[in-house]
Amino acid sequence: MVKELIINSSPSGVTIALLQDKQLVELNTEQVNNNYAVGDIYMGKIKKIMPGLNAAFVDVGYEKDAFLHYLDLGPQVQSLLKLTKIVKNGSYRDKLLNSFRLEADINKSGKISEILNRNMLLPVQIAKEPISTKGPRLSSDISIAGRFSVLVPFSDVISISKKIKSNTERTRLKKIVESIKPKNFGVIIRTVSEGKGVAELQKDLLDLIDKWEKFSKRLPHTEPSKKILGEMGRTSTILRDILNADFTNIHIQDPSLYEEVRSYVHEISPEMDKIVKHYRGKEPIFEHFGIEKQIKAAFGRTVNLPGGAYLVIEHTEALHVIDVNSGNRTANTENQDQNALMINMEAAKEIARQLRLRDMGGIVVIDFIDMHKPQNRKELFDYLKEQMLLDRAKHTILPPSKFGLVQLTRQRVRPEMNIVTNEKCPACDGTGEIKASIILMDDIENNLNYILNEQNEKHVTLCVHPYIEAYIKKGLFSRQWKWFFKYNKWITVKQSPSYYLTEFHFLNSKEEEIKL
Template sequence: MVKELIINSTPIGVTIALLQDKQLVELNKEQINNSYAVGDIYMGRIKKIMPSLNAAFVDVGYEKDAFLHYLDLGPQVQSLLKLSKIARSNTFKDHLLDHFQKETDIDKAGKISDILTKNQLIPVQIAKEPISTKGPRLSSDLSIAGRFVVLVPFSDVISISKKIRSNTERTRLKKIVEGIKPKNFGVIIRTVSEKKGVAEIQKDLLDLISKWETFMKKLPTTEPSKRILGEMGRASTILRDILNDEFTNIYVDDLSIYEEIKSYVHEISPELEKIVKLYKGKEPIFDHFGIEKQIKGSFGRTVNLAGGAYLVVEHTEALHVIDVNSGNRSASPENQEQNAFMVNKEAAKEIARQLRLRDMGGIVVIDFIDMHKAPNRKDLFDYLKAEMNYDRAKHTILPPSKFGLVQITRQRVRPEMNIVTVEKCPTCEGTGEIKASIVLMDDIESNLNYILNEQAEKGITLCVHPYIEAFIKKGLMSQQVKWFFKYNQWIKVKAISSYHLTEFHFLNSKEEEIKL
């Protein structure tokens, strides 16, 4: 599988497209000065305790208060509160927690009012970005993610990704981390650590320790509701999480972002630095790589499949419904079951891509075409699970219900990617009504008369839709010839295929548009 990352910079932000075998599978947008990204740590102030929800609303500077549930406090929240209080009193200098005395874990079934009080300050981490009318979702169980490991303060546990199956490899990685991790810090070993050397893992862990020290230095002076430690840019975050030997190219159309990414890739994988390339083409980078066309074809209510089938995607606040239709795909009656199975497999592959591409979260219900054979239903379920393995978001897939529906729950940490694929009609401006075509020639001639007689312009060119151009030039005594006799000069008529039917413009002898 060939993977490419295409990064388009605009004045308002950066759009990042991930291609697999030239097909768009992920699209991320990051606005300039984007706050409240997943992983950012803020100095929160408790605004309101809600005993009925066992949660608190926290001021982190967003227009709506953020939400912090008791279950997201983390078992060592008392240690975090103690550390924050000591640090802000400037009496604590042990940035690495070597001599820090941890508090006991909180009760899993406890009440938030026993832990937090109104106006209390607490460092919190963004777990979910603001979505729709909701503020950010928070956690006080802090962690700092690197490429190979995740650093977890106030813990001594070393956890290893379940995707690393080899017991020998798990033991090797655990021994490496045990020898280099600082006291009172836990470590989560990520899947990409498999078969990596001591030096790579140690460098990654030291980088995270350095970030923790930066957090500790800023902790005493950061004002309430301000950011203490920010996550890296979205492009670097994606590279941190997915960069591997399968990547063949990373194209960037902005010099500063190009240098930033090249520097970051050099740090984490020097052998892949050569794949980072600066795009210098004349046409927009997304047009050049065919991404813009894929975006227009992949978003929207209806998604067409290559075999003639199509998907209908409907959205609500927390529920998404996807209906699979066979469309104009034909099959003989005796082969109906096999035809349904093939359409469903094609749809399953596209649905897995759509979930990643649109970053759809919450509950997704899929209505596949009915199949009567149990082996086919099982094969389809297994195929869908295999396609969803490429998805980095946490998800659960339930087997088909007795109604033939497949349900997926997918983690949602960012707003869903929503791109408008329809355009307002330039002729009617969305009203559904246009000027009567019978008066079009009158409008053209009225403006022509004004330009030639009032402004005394020479060498005029009339630009119109190809249909109108054909009408004007039609016949021996065409409208163009009549204008010649009437105005005593030849009016050039030029067809512009991008014009709508009733659109027209006049150009002067210098090919400049005449403003009317």
């Protein structure tokens, strides 16, 4: 499987497209002023305690108070509160936790009112970005993520990714981390650590410790509802989490972003910095790599499948519904169940891609084409689970119900990617009506008169639909010649097949459009 990242930069932010075998599978957008990204740590101020929800609303500077549930406090929240209090008082100078005495873990079935009080200050981490009408979701179980490991303060536990199967490798990694981790810090060893040497793991862990020291240094001076420590940008975060030997190219158009990404890749994986390439083409990078076309094809309400079937995707506040339709696919009348299975498996592959591409989260209900044989339903279920293994978001899939519906839940930590693929009609501007075509030439000549006489443009080019160009140039004494005698200037007329019939634009000598 060939993987590529295409990164497009604009004034509003950065858009990152992940391609697998030239097919778009993920699209991530990093806004310029995204102050509530997953992983950011804020100094929260408790505004309300809600005993009925066993939760609290916390002020982190967002327009709506953030939500903190008791289960998201973390077992060592008492230690975090204690550290915050003594650091604010100036009685704790250690940047790490070597001399810090940990508090007992809280009761898993306790009450939030026993732990938190109104107006209390508590460092919190963004677990979910603001979505729709809801504020951010918080956790006070703070962790700092790196490429190979995750640093967890107020713990001594070393956890290893379940995807690392070899017992020998698990033992090796645990011994390495035990020898270099600081006191009162736990570590989660990530899957990409498999096979890595001591130097790489130590450098990654030292970087995380350095971030904790920055957190400790800023903690006494950070005002309530202000950011203490920010997560890396979305671009670096994606590279940190998914970059591996399967990647062949990372194409970037913006020169400064290219240097930044190349430097970061060299830092985390020096042998791969050659795959970072600066795109210097004239056309936009997404058009050059065919991403713009894939976006338009993939984000509509209806998604066509290669075999003739299609999906209809509907979104509501509470859930997403996906309907699988056979379309004009020719059914095998002798074996309808087998034909339905083929369509359903094709749809399952595209659905797994759509969930990643649109970053759809929450509850998803899929209405596959009915199949009567239990073995076919099991085969479809197993195939869908296999396709979903590529998805990094946590998800749970239930077997098909007796109605033929498959239900799944998918972790949602960011707003769903929603791109409008329908375009406003340029001829009518969305009204359904256009100007009377009989006055088209009057409009052109009025604008031409204004450009030449009022703006004193020396060289003017008129761009129109091919039919209008032919009309302007027709005959021995054409309108083009009439304009020449009237203005004593030759008006170049060019055709553009992409224009609608009554569309026209004027260009100056630099081929720039003249705004009217």
